[in-house]
Amino acid sequence: MSQRKSAQFLQQLVFVGPMALFFVLIMVIPFLLGLYYSMTNWDGVSENIRWLGLGNYIHIFRDDPDFRNAFWFTVRFTVCGVVLTNLIGFFLAYALTKPLRTRNALRTVFFMPNMIGGLLLGFIWQFIFVRGFSAVGEATGLSFFKLPWLGDGPTAFWGTVIVFVWQYAGYLMVIYISSLNNVPHALIESAQIDGASRRQILRHIVVPLIMPAVTVCLFLAISWSFKVFELNLALTKGGPFKSTESVALDIYNEAFTNNRLGLGTAKAMIFFVVVAIITSIQVRLTKKKEVEM
Amino acid sequence: MGKTSNYRLGTWVAEIMLIVIGLIFLVPFYFLLVNSVKSFGDILAHSASWPTTFRFENYANAWNKINFPTALGNSLIVTIVSNALLLLISSMAAYQMVRHDTRFNRFLFGLLVAAMVVPFQSIMLPLMEVSNVLSLNNSIPGLILCYLGFGAPLSVFLFHGFIKTVPIEIEQAARVDGSSRYGVFFRIVCPLLLPMFVTVLILNTLWIWNDYLLPSLILNDPELRTIPIATYMLFGQYTKQWDLALPALVLGITPIVVFFLVMQKYIVSGIAAGAVKG
Numbered sequence: 001m002s003q004r005k006s007a008q009f010l011q012q013l014v015f016v017g018p019m020a021l022f023f024v025l026i027m028v029i030p031f032l033l034g035l036y037y038s039m040t041n042w043d044g045v046s047e048n049i050r051w052l053g054l055g056n057y058i059h060i061f062r063d064d065p066d067f068r069n070a071f072w073f074t075v076r077f078t079v080c081g082v083v084l085t086n087l088i089g090f091f092l093a094y095a096l097t098k099p100l101r102t103r104n105a106l107r108t109v110f111f112m113p114n115m116i117g118g119l120l121l122g123f124i125w126q127f128i129f130v131r132g133f134s135a136v137g138e139a140t141g142l143s144f145f146k147l148p149w150l151g152d153g154p155t156a157f158w159g160t161v162i163v164f165v166w167q168y169a170g171y172l173m174v175i176y177i178s179s180l181n182n183v184p185h186a187l188i189e190s191a192q193i194d195g196a197s198r199r200q201i202l203r204h205i206v207v208p209l210i211m212p213a214v215t216v217c218l219f220l221a222i223s224w225s226f227k228v229f230e231l232n233l234a235l236t237k238g239g240p241f242k243s244t245e246s247v248a249l250d251i252y253n254e255a256f257t258n259n260r261l262g263l264g265t266a267k268a269m270i271f272f273v274v275v276a277i278i279t280s281i282q283v284r285l286t287k288k289k290e291v292e293m
Numbered sequence: 294m295g296k297t298s299n300y301r302l303g304t305w306v307a308e309i310m311l312i313v314i315g316l317i318f319l320v321p322f323y324f325l326l327v328n329s330v331k332s333f334g335d336i337l338a339h340s341a342s343w344p345t346t347f348r349f350e351n352y353a354n355a356w357n358k359i360n361f362p363t364a365l366g367n368s369l370i371v372t373i374v375s376n377a378l379l380l381l382i383s384s385m386a387a388y389q390m391v392r393h394d395t396r397f398n399r400f401l402f403g404l405l406v407a408a409m410v411v412p413f414q415s416i417m418l419p420l421m422e423v424s425n426v427l428s429l430n431n432s433i434p435g436l437i438l439c440y441l442g443f444g445a446p447l448s449v450f451l452f453h454g455f456i457k458t459v460p461i462e463i464e465q466a467a468r469v470d471g472s473s474r475y476g477v478f479f480r481i482v483c484p485l486l487l488p489m490f491v492t493v494l495i496l497n498t499l500w501i502w503n504d505y506l507l508p509s510l511i512l513n514d515p516e517l518r519t520i521p522i523a524t525y526m527l528f529g530q531y532t533k534q535w536d537l538a539l540p541a542l543v544l545g546i547t548p549i550v551v552f553f554l555v556m557q558k559y560i561v562s563g564i565a566a567g568a569v570k571g
Contacts, residue, residue: 008393011474015389019382019445020401025427026420026442027408033419044418092311100308102315108557109315115553116546117503119521123528124325124542127535132324135341166318171564178565216568227412230505234528251414252506261418268415276410 038269042262044255049262056266067267069242070250074226077161077246081225084165086217089172094202096173097180107177110170118167122234125163126150129235153243156236160244163231168224172217179213180206208291215286219279226275247271329539336535348536355540358531363516364523365548370433371519372502375440376494379448382441383493384486387452388478392461402453405446413443413506421510429511436511440501448493451567455489456482488566495556495563502549520545 038057041050060067092110096103113121129149137145149159183206191201207214229248232238238245238253245253251271255264328336330347355361390398420439421430429435459482467477505521512518518526524545531537553560 012389012393012395012398014475015385015393015478016398016401019386019441019449022382022438022442023405023408023445024442025423026439027411027416027446028404030416030419030423031408031411033422034416037419044421092314095307095311098304098307100304100311102308102312106311106315107561108554109318111561112550112553113318113321115499115549117505117521117549119503119505120524120542120545123524123538124321124546127328127539128321128324131328131336131340131535132321135339139341166321174561174564175568178562178568213568220568223410227414229414233505234525248412248414255418265415265418268412268418272411272415275412279410 034265034269037262038266040262041260042265043259044261045259052262056263057270059263060267060270066242066245067247067250070245070247073157073243073245074228074247076157077164077228078222078225080161081164081168081228082218082221084161085168085172085221085225086214088165088169089217090176092169092173093176093180097177107173110173112170113167114171116167118228118230119234121163121167122231125159125166126235129159150236151240153240156240156244160228160231160235163235164225164228167231168221172221175213175217175220176210179210183209208289211286211290215283215290218282218286222279222282223275226278325539325543328535329543331536333534333536336539351536351540352544355527355537355544358537359520359523359527359541359544360515360518361523361544364518364520367433367517368502368519368548371436371440371508372498375437375444375501376497378437378441379444379497380490380493383445383448384452384483384490385478386445387449388456388482390449391453391456392464402449405449408446409450417506417510424511431511431513431517433512433517436508439507439511440497443507444497444501448497451493451496452486452489455486459485491559492563492567495560496567498552520548 037049039052039054040056041052096107096110100106116124133145133147133149136142147155150156187205187209188201191205196204227248228246229252232244232246232249233252236244238249247267248271251264251267254267255261258264324340327342327344328340330349330351331339331344332346332348335344335346390402424430424435424439427435429438463481464477467481468474472480503521505525508519509522509525512522515526524541527541528538
């Protein structure tokens with residue numbers, strides 16, 4: 001019996017041990033340390049760490065306009081980003097499940113931006129906004145392209161949204177396509193025989209049946225847009241005048257520009273709590289709308 | 294979808310509309326490519342036009358400035374080794390957690406699921422302390438180790454969901470035939486997990502290859518730079534020097550775009566499968 005027990009323990013150690021070790025070292029311990037540091041005046045250098053209790057948190061809520069602005073930017077960005085990536089992703093998927101000749105090539109085109117990381121994309125689009133758009137503006141005379149795309153708060157906001165949508169709509173498209181392909185043909189055909197219009201079929205049959213994909217796509221879009229960082233860093237560095245500074249970028253700047261690591265960690269903890277609450281509410285709400293086949 | 298009277302016309306309209314949207318989607322790549330071979334003056338004066346002369350020395354300059362072979366090598370090592378180890382440790386862990394459903398394993402799994410929503414920013418500052426103490430700083434193996442920890446939650450989660458659907462009878466039969474638990478895992482379960490290996494591999498590759506923040510915190514030595522860091526450094530140094538920056542960007546995106554075009558089928562199905570499980 002004891003020999004069996006020790007064999008079982010060895011198995012547990014071999015199978016789960018390595019993963020658990022790295023997970024604890026890299027995520028659990030830093031997270032717990034972070035809880036502690038968020039209540040100190042830690043600056044990363046001095047040995048003398050003073051306990052502040054909830055001081056950092058009170059400071060953030062009471063007098064940190066930068067964090068508030070970053071938060072407001074992130075919320076607006078998330079709303080626009082989530083709605084647009086999902087609408088466009090779904091629209092593309094819906095159109096590309098029809099028997100089009102160029103279907104596969106188009107799927108490739110829409111998905112491709114996703115392979116490139118946010119940092120390089122941000123730099124590429126910096127050029128497009130600064131040089132490309134103005135060239136198109138000169139050639140066509142359209143005022144849309146002549147706007148100071150990265151030079152002013154509102155347009156820089158929409159510029160960031162455009163790049164985000166360009167990057168992620170194709171990813172959501174892939175998920176929606178695979179979900180649309182699972183909608184049984186017989187069901188749609190029988191609805192057609194019953195005289196349902198295209199719109200009715202979409203609304204009452206297709207959308208309810210792909211709700212699991214909607215849950216996933218909303219979850220992904222919310223967490224990507226809420227955590228947006230590299231895109232802002234490369235595209236605008238959060239400017240002009242911090243108007244496109246996301247929460248993630250604000251935390252980064254607090255830590256590495258201002259060297260206030262304790263304060264930055266406190267912001268990061270608030271960030272975590274907000275992300276966790278929003279995504280769990282969303283998953284709960286959309287899960288309710290899922291129907292069983 | 295179905296066959297209605299305006300089937301042909303509707304399909305044609307949709308097709309043309311989508312091709313137009315597709316071309317708009319490709320415009321950034323057009324600007325990037327044509328300007329990468331122009332002189333600096335031409336980039337500023339004629340950004341939209343086809344290049345009159347092709348200056349391929351732009352590429353040579355960028356190649357040298359970002360030290361492309363080194364950056365590419367580092368990115369490859371980090372991505373390949375992290376992926377291989379992540380696949381191994383997380384599939385093994387997920388297998389044990391499904392087949393050996395103890396209270397501890399259930400707790401650990403719950404912790405992993407919860408960790409999936411933790412943003413990197415929430416652990417990055419203390420992680421730098423930890424990596425200092427463990428001397429993971431400024432080393433490629435140290436960076437890989439960080440990816441193992443940070444990548445474990447999603448990878449284990451995906452394997453866990455998949456293994457639950459694998460029938461246990463084959464494993465029991467193998468046990469009866471005298472195979473050890475390790476033998477069962479490596480000879481019987483692993484081949485069955487192949488589709489999930491592909492999914493996890495693809496999701497982790499997209500993330501690790503393109504990651505900037507973690508390597509920028511861990512690596513300082515210029516010799517250890519990955520492609521995103523090398524690109525960022527170049528932009529910091531040569532702000533707005535587009536005849537150098539654009540070819541560097543083309544070099545930077547080429548490996549992953551080639552990877553995509555070669556592996557397209559698996560990538561697309563992998564992402565779809567990952568989403569269903571996630």
